[in-house]
Amino acid sequence: xxxxxxxxxxxxxxxxxxxxxxxxxxxxxxxxxxxxxxxxxxxxxxxxxxxxxxxxxxxxxxxxxxxxxxxxxxxxxxxxxxxxxxxxxxxxxxxxxxxxxxxxxxxxxxxxxxxxxxxxxxxxxxxxxxxxxxxxxxxxxxxxxxxxxxxxxxxxxxxxxxxxxxxxxxxxxxxxxxxxxxxxxxxxxxxxxxxxxxxxxxxxxxxxxxxxxxxxxxxxxxxxxxxxxxxxxxxxxxxxxxxxxxxxxxxxxxxxxxxxxxxxxxxxxxxxxxxxxxxxxxxxxxxxxxxxxxxxxxxxxxxxxxxxxxxxxxxxxxxxxxxxxxxxxxxxxxxxxxxxxxxxxxxxxxxxxxxxxxxxxxxxxxxxxxx
Amino acid sequence: xxxxxxxxxxxxxxxxxxxxxxxxxxxxxxxxxxxxxxxxxxxxxxxxxxxxxxxxxxxxxxxxxxxxxxxxxxxxxxxxxxxxxxxxxxxxxxxxxxxxxxxxxxxxxxxxxxxxxxxxxxxxxxxxxxxxxxxxxxxxxxxxxxxxxxxxxxxxxxxxxxxxxxxxxxxxxxxxxxxxxxxxxxxxxxxxxxxxxxxxxxxxxxxxxxxxxxxxxxxxxxxxxxxxxxxxxxxxxxxxxxxxxxxxxxxxxxxxxxxxxxxxxxxxxxxxxxxxxxxxxxx
Numbered sequence: 170x171x172x173x174x175x176x177x178x179x180x181x182x183x184x185x186x187x188x189x190x191x192x193x194x195x196x197x198x199x200x201x202x203x204x205x206x207x208x209x210x211x212x213x214x215x216x217x218x219x220x221x222x223x224x225x226x227x228x229x230x231x232x233x234x235x236x237x238x239x240x241x242x243x244x245x246x247x248x249x250x251x252x253x254x255x256x257x258x259x260x261x262x263x264x265x266x267x268x269x270x271x272x273x274x275x276x277x278x279x280x281x282x283x284x285x286x287x288x289x290x291x292x293x294x295x296x297x298x299x300x301x302x303x304x305x306x307x308x309x310x311x312x313x314x315x316x317x318x319x320x321x322x323x324x325x326x327x328x329x330x331x332x333x334x335x336x337x338x339x340x341x342x343x344x345x346x347x348x349x350x351x352x353x354x355x356x357x358x359x360x361x362x363x364x365x366x367x368x369x370x371x372x373x374x375x376x377x378x379x380x381x382x383x384x385x386x387x388x389x390x391x392x393x394x395x396x397x398x399x400x401x402x403x404x405x406x407x408x409x410x411x412x413x414x415x416x417x418x419x420x421x422x423x424x425x426x427x428x429x430x431x432x433x434x435x436x437x438x439x440x441x442x443x444x445x446x447x448x449x450x451x452x453x454x455x456x457x458x459x460x461x462x463x464x465x466x467x468x469x470x471x472x473x474x475x476x477x478x479x480x481x482x483x484x485x486x487x488x489x490x491x492x493x494x495x496x497x498x499x500x501x502x503x504x505x506x507x508x509x510x511x512x513x514x515x516x517x518x519x520x521x522x523x524x525x526x527x528x529x530x531x532x533x534x535x536x537x538x539x540x
Numbered sequence: 541x542x543x544x545x546x547x548x549x550x551x552x553x554x555x556x557x558x559x560x561x562x563x564x565x566x567x568x569x570x571x572x573x574x575x576x577x578x579x580x581x582x583x584x585x586x587x588x589x590x591x592x593x594x595x596x597x598x599x600x601x602x603x604x605x606x607x608x609x610x611x612x613x614x615x616x617x618x619x620x621x622x623x624x625x626x627x628x629x630x631x632x633x634x635x636x637x638x639x640x641x642x643x644x645x646x647x648x649x650x651x652x653x654x655x656x657x658x659x660x661x662x663x664x665x666x667x668x669x670x671x672x673x674x675x676x677x678x679x680x681x682x683x684x685x686x687x688x689x690x691x692x693x694x695x696x697x698x699x700x701x702x703x704x705x706x707x708x709x710x711x712x713x714x715x716x717x718x719x720x721x722x723x724x725x726x727x728x729x730x731x732x733x734x735x736x737x738x739x740x741x742x743x744x745x746x747x748x749x750x751x752x753x754x755x756x757x758x759x760x761x762x763x764x765x766x767x768x769x770x771x772x773x774x775x776x777x778x779x780x781x782x783x784x785x786x787x788x789x790x791x792x793x794x795x796x797x798x799x800x801x802x803x804x805x806x807x808x809x810x811x812x813x814x815x816x817x818x819x820x821x822x823x
Contacts, residue, residue, distance in 0.1 A: 348708070349717055349718045351717035443779040444722065444776075444782040446719065466783050466784060469704065479708065486709070
C-alpha cells in the first residue's frame with residue numbers, strides 16, 4: 170500500500186462533548202477491551218492502532234490504509250457496545266493528520282483533561298501505548314507519535330505552570346499543611362466532625378503519606394465508624410480541648426452552631442507546644458474555630474472561603490498557562506508531523522483552521538480550546 | 541608594596557555571586573521559577589574562585605587572611621557560602637542558594653569596592669601563634685554560620701507572613717516549610733554557638749597569659765555577642781524563644797555582629813614590639 174493513502178487519525182468521545190451517563194456506556198471494561206482489540210485487529214485497512222480508555226475519554230488512534238476504515242471502526246465499536254450509531258455520531262470527535270498529532274500531545278500533557286494539568290493522564294496514555302505494544306498493534310508511525318508525545322508532555326509540564334497549584338479544596342489544604350510541616354509522614358492529624366468535605370480532606374492527607382490520623386465526632390459511634398474506615402484512632406469529643414496540643418493539623422467540619430474550639434483552648438495548647446506550629450483547617454459553616462485564633466503565634470488557620478479562593482486562583486493560573494502550553498505543543502506537533510508526515514498521506518494533512526471548518530466535531534474545536 | 545593577583549580572583553568570585561543573585565532574581569520574579577541547578581553551579585564556581593583568591597592571600601601573609609576589614613568580610617562570605625554548599629545540598633534548599641548568593645555578593649562587592657579597607661593590613665597580628673590564628677578563624681567562621689542563620693530566619697519570617705496573610709503565589713511558593721526552616725535554624729544556631737564558644741575558649745587561654753594582647757573594645761563586643769547568642773540558644777532550647785521572635789533575634793544579632801566589626805577593627809592596634817603594618821597595592 171502506498172503511503173499516499175495512509176491516514177493518521179484519532180476518533181472517539183471525550184468529556185468535552187459526551188456527558189458522564191454516555192461515557193459510562195461507551196467505556197470498555199478490561200474484558201471487553203480485550204475482545205474489541207481482537208475485532209479491531211481483523212479490521213481491513215487498519216494498519217496500526219491503540220486504544221485510550223479512561224473515565225473521561227475513549228479514543229482510538231490509528232493509521233488507516235483506506236478512507237472507509239474510520240467509519241467502519243466507529244460502526245463496529247457502536248455495534249460492540251450496543252450504542253446507537255446516531256448518538257455516537259452526535260458526540261464523536263475526530264482529527265486527522267497533524268491535528269491528530271497535536272491532539273495526542275495535548276492529551277498527554279494534561280491540558281485536554283477535565284482537571285487541567287492533572288498528571289494521571291500521562292500514565293494512562295503510557296498504559297494504552299504499552300498495551301498496544303504488547304498486542305503488537307503499533308508500528309513505525311504510532312510508535313514515534315506516542316514516544317514523542319511522552320517527551321513533549323514532560324517538556325510542557327517542566328516549562329509551564331500547568332501542573333502547579335492544587336485546584337480542589339482538600340488538596341489545597343494538604344498543600345498548605347506541607348508548607349507548614351514539610352513532609353507529612355510524622356504529622357498528627359485530628360479530624361473533628363464527620364462532614365463530607367472533612368472526610369475528603371482526611372483522605373487527601375492520607376494519600377500524601379500522612380499516617381497519624383485521629384477522628385473525633387459528637388457521637389463516639391460515628392467517630393469509631395469513621396476511624397475504622399480510615400484505619401485511624403477515635404477520640405471522644407469531650408477530650409478534644411485537652412488533647413489539642415497532641416495534634417499538628419486539626420481538620421474541622423462539625424455541624425455545631427457555634428465555635429467548638431476557642432482561642433483559650435488553642436492558647437493553652439500552644440503553651441505545651443510552643444516551638445511546634447498548629448494548623449487549623451476550618452471547613453465548617455458556621456465556623457468551628459474562633460477566628461481570634463489567627464492572632465496567636467505559630468498558629469495558622471484557613472477556612473472554607475480561604476481554601477476555595479486559593480483553589481480558584483490556582484485554577485485561573487493554570488488556565489492562563491494552557492494558552493502557553495498550546496503554543497508550545499503547536500510547534501512540537503508541527504515538527505513531529507514533518508517527521509511522521511512522510512510515512513502517511515500528505516493529502517490527509519489538514520491545516521487546523523481548514524480542518525475545523527470542514528469538521529465541526531474535530532478535537533481542535535473542543536470547548537477548552539483556547540487558541 | 542607589591543602587586544597581588546588575589547583581588548582579581550576575588551573580583552571574579554564577587555561577579556559570579558552577583559550573577560547568581562541577578563539570575564536568581566530574574567528567574568524567581570520574572571519567570572516565576574525556582575532557582576535550581578544554575579544558581580548552585582554559579583555559587584560553586586564563585587566559591588572555588590574565592591577560595592583561590594583567599595588562598596593566594598593566605599600564602600602571601602603566611603596565615604589565615606583575616607587581618608583587615610576587607611579580609612574579614614571576604615572570609616565571612618566564604619564561610620557562609622561553604623556552609624550553604626553543604627546545607628543547601630543536604631536539605632535541598634534551592635532558595636537558600638539565592639539568598640546566599642545575595643549575602644556573598646553584598647559582602648564581597650562592598651569589601652572590594654572600598655579600597656581603604658584593604659589598604660593597610662596589620663601583619664603578625666597573631667604573634668606567630670597558630671592557636672590565636674585558629675581562634676580568629678573559628679570566630680569568623682561562626683560569623684558565617686550566623687550569617688546563614690540570619691538568612692534562614694528571613695526565609696522563616698517570609699514563609700510565616702505568606703501563610704498568615706494568605707499570599708502564597710510567586711516567590712513565596714518556593715520557600716521551604718516553616719518546620720524545616722525552624723529545624724535548620726536551630727542546627728545553625730547550635731553550630732554557631734559551638735564554634736564561637738570554641739573560638740573564645742582558645743582565645744581566652746592566651747588572653748589570660750597576656751591581657752594586653754586584646755583590646756577591651758574587641759573583648760567586650762565579642763563576649764557580649766557570644767553571651768547574646770548563648771542566651772538565644774538557651775531560650776530556644778527551653779522553648780521560651782520560638783517562631784517569629786527567635787527569627788527576629790537571630791537577624792538582629794547578626795546585624796549587630798556585622799556592625800561590631802567596624803569598632804572592633806578600628807580599635808585594633810598593632811602591638812609595637814611585634815607587629816607592623818603592611819600595605820596592599822590593589823591590582
